[in-house]
Amino acid sequence: MSPIELTIFISRVESICQEMGAVLRQAAFSPNIKDRLDFSCALFNASGELFAQAAHIPVHLGSMAYAMRDIVTGVEWRAGDILALNDPFLGGTHLPDVTLVSPFFVGGKLLGFVANRAHHANIGASSPGSMPISTRLEEEGLVIPPTLLVQAGTLVASEIEKLGGLQGADVIGDFAAQMSANRVGVERLSDLVKKMGSAKFVDGVDEINAYGERLARAVLATIPKGRYAYSDLMDDDGCGTENIVIKVAVVVEDSGITVDFEGTSRQVQGNINCPLSVAAAAVFYCFRCLLPENTPACAGVFSFISLRVPLGSLVNATRPAATAAGNVETSMRIVDAVLGALSSAIPDIIPAASQGTMNNVAMGNHDRVPPWDYYETIAGGSGASMESPGASAVQTHMTNTLNTPIESLEMHYPLRIRSYALRRGSGGKGRCDGGDGLVREFEFLEPAEVTLITERRTTVPWPLDHAAPGESGLNSLDGEPLPGKCQLKVTPGQVLKVETPGGGGFGRGTPL
Template identity: 30%
Template sequence: MSTRTGTDVDKITLTLVHRQLVNTCDEMAVSMMRTAYSPIFSEGLDFSTLILDREGNLVANAGLNPSMLGASLYAATWIVREVGAENFAEGDVYIHNDPYRGGSHMPEHMMVMPMFVDGELVAFIGNIAHMAEIGGMAPGSFAATATDVYQEGLRLPPVLFYKGGEPVKDIWRIMLANHRTPNDSWGDLHAMYGSLQVGRRRLEQLMEERGTDLVTRVFSGIQDYTEAALRENIRALPDGVYHGIEWFDDDGITSTPHAIRLSLIVDGDEIIFDFSRSDPQATGPINAPYVVTMSASLNALLYMIGTDLPVNAGLNRPVRIVTKPGTICCVQLPGACVGGQTEYQPRVMEMIMGRVLGPLLPERAAASSGNTSLNFLFGGIDPRSGEYYAHYHFEATGWGGRMSTDGNNATMPPHANCRNTPVEIFELRWPWIHESYRLTRDEVGAGRLRGGAGVVRVLEVAADTISVSALSDRAHQEPWGLFGGSDGSRTRIDISPAGSEEFVSFQEHFGLVSPTKFTNVRLHRGDRVRLTSPSGAGYGPPAERVPDLVARDVREGYASPEEAESVYRVRLDASGDVDPVATARLREGTSA
């Protein structure tokens, strides 16, 4: 057991300085949002901003994208160790996106910049951001049928991107020559660089106000505090070994399901997540680098027992993540892995939160949300400008019910706090027309606390041709209910060819292996695409739902009068109000 507590800094000072560090990360994030070129930054907020100590250990971050936690904890330390701290100089910036060097998946690029005080290295400023386009076999760089990492885009080891404050132009030329939308990449990379400068200035001001020695002791103290608090929370769990399993529908190459198997070991004030019995790595891109498995495990643990803890490298100390290289949970080169961050990670999180720790902590558990980002990628020549465009779009889902409330409607999967791209931005930037965009109210999982609604988005192609790709899951397996709740609904990706009123699945129309994973399907003007995200599952037996809530659900379209009676055991009168006598008889199992 660790004896580190961070008590060399009093708790008030520790709290105030840490809050200033987090505020600095928040300001960095606002800078990135306001100066970015791509909507995935400016609207989606698919990035994280970081302050790290002089070894590259995470000290503070903006609370934007939990999915990047593993890379935030590991990628910077990899850069520092590979480059050597002694080789950093004032104004240098390194960049990398290698999933085999502590990265998550290749679209997410990490930048780190050292900070010196009186010639001494005292900290690093960093960020991780999902670039909208980095080359590879598909526009948007999400190739659902990729079979190795070389098909997924331009892979960078840690390379010097700015030297002494000046751009290393050869690296810029290589990157922009391999990106389909170099103008957007140029702007987004500068937005990332600008946020580092904001962080450096604010951290310098903080050290001038508080003293460099105090601030660096807070770096250490806040990590010690997180470790001690997490250990205390783990001790409250009963010792034992707990098991869980989740399945992918397919990997985009074959229709074979792939299993993720977990043994979670609680031992005193430590936890081991053992994924070593999981299936061998897939041929397709659903595999996860080690840091993604780390993200999933730590995020699930924080949701369950650490929602009030500062997020930093102290999380690693009481927790071990065990995997076997060459499995779906720890991909080996050259395995494809772009889908691990968006599809694998939420699947593992919800398995831990619902099926593994849920029985121990039912008051904090939630039924399944469908846990897919429903990644939809597209690109081509915009007829309005004659320029190439590409976009990575993700869709919201319905969350599962939980003990205290119904599931959220149309919210990103719980491993990310990203936002959707507004319809107005969507149609302004790319050649699509929205026919409709609505909630799937009639598909939610029933329960004492019901699931939330997913969304249905119908788009019409407004260009002569467009290339589309998708990487999603849950087409065959419904989101699972918890403690007697009903399952949610599945993912669907459908096509209505120009001139037709009927929708059929992409798989059926184009003869694809997978209903949710395909690459570079060519669509034409007038074709319509319908994206349907999963609805959340229910929590607890439907017959225990408060009757007045069932009546409200019927009024709002979440259930029909027939479902109210057959599923929830609630009889409504002609005005739509609860008939209390008939309902009591239904629930007692006597004649109504």
């Protein structure tokens, strides 16, 4: 392909991912998917290598890119199949994120796969929102190993019935939306291959990955060779273990980059453990941020990165470790640690730490008729850089969701939002200030159960170049402080207040 043809081809396959996302959003029932956009869509070649994705959720896409080759092997695929999985130790992230994979065939030949991953607020955990303070994987909900929901175009009734056992009217509707998104992806890819021809399509996919690798290696050449180390801490695991270490060494050589997690804490009792796919996603994200904006999202971009991750550590946990928060919280700290290491190598590019948490809030009532489950992550401040202040009230790093609109939230659930505002002054001061966090107050109109899984409540988002750190976050109920990770029952009229962290500042001297 000529450069122009390759650019057009990249746009065409990326547009298929975008259309899949549009279908999923429009067909979904739950606010978590249709309003917060907590989903991702991607395309893979016949070997399970990523060649296109939409700009959705980094932790979803990076983990799918890492694990898909293992997911698709060992299955005798047929046209019309749809496979589901959420097992963190078999290619998933945490149980609420359910992945659907469909093969696409042209002329009887397997040419690749379409996949989407969406977060379900109810995946069968005993606590509403399916984000419990858990100690074992099985406590977090329904574990779905790679399972065919549809075989050759026919629904597998026994597997659909298992999903139907989950409470809430939205669940089956959201799964149907995911299936529809995959069907659209298969149709569009099949149409594209018929227009181009199979050989040219396969060559185009190979050229995308080769082009991505060339761009990535050009950036690698600009990073000074050497070994750069950094350590950061998780506040706690929700079960009494505090100040849990994530230690990273980034080794830059001519041949590639090795990210070594030797010295990271062992897996813990609580639910902040990571499967390897999530750790890989966080590392991939950090290096993707260094590449030109128009770099295609493909396997070639990450081909020069290798990982050394001790088995049984916090970031490469083994079954039956609880993982509900590893995907959403530990992934954020891995990013902080990797960027902290890179700040020694390329200080003019790397920003200070962002809020370092997704501020997970899960709530609902399974005893109510009908039952309800609600889940969201709350934005905060991003870290300042050498040239600009951090942004305020934004989702950062491994999440890219929207907030739930107040109108939608109050229409669907027995809740009232009392306040939603900037947490002014929470960003770290410096020559460039860190971004400010948010304040969000929930008033409960009915009895409910609430789970908070938050970080940076005892540690702070770090600054760079002698600036001040961002402020830690705060949680409270009716003005009384709450720990960063907790489950509690609330009564009508009580108010939950979440104050999210600010970003770290950059530099000392006169503010820009």
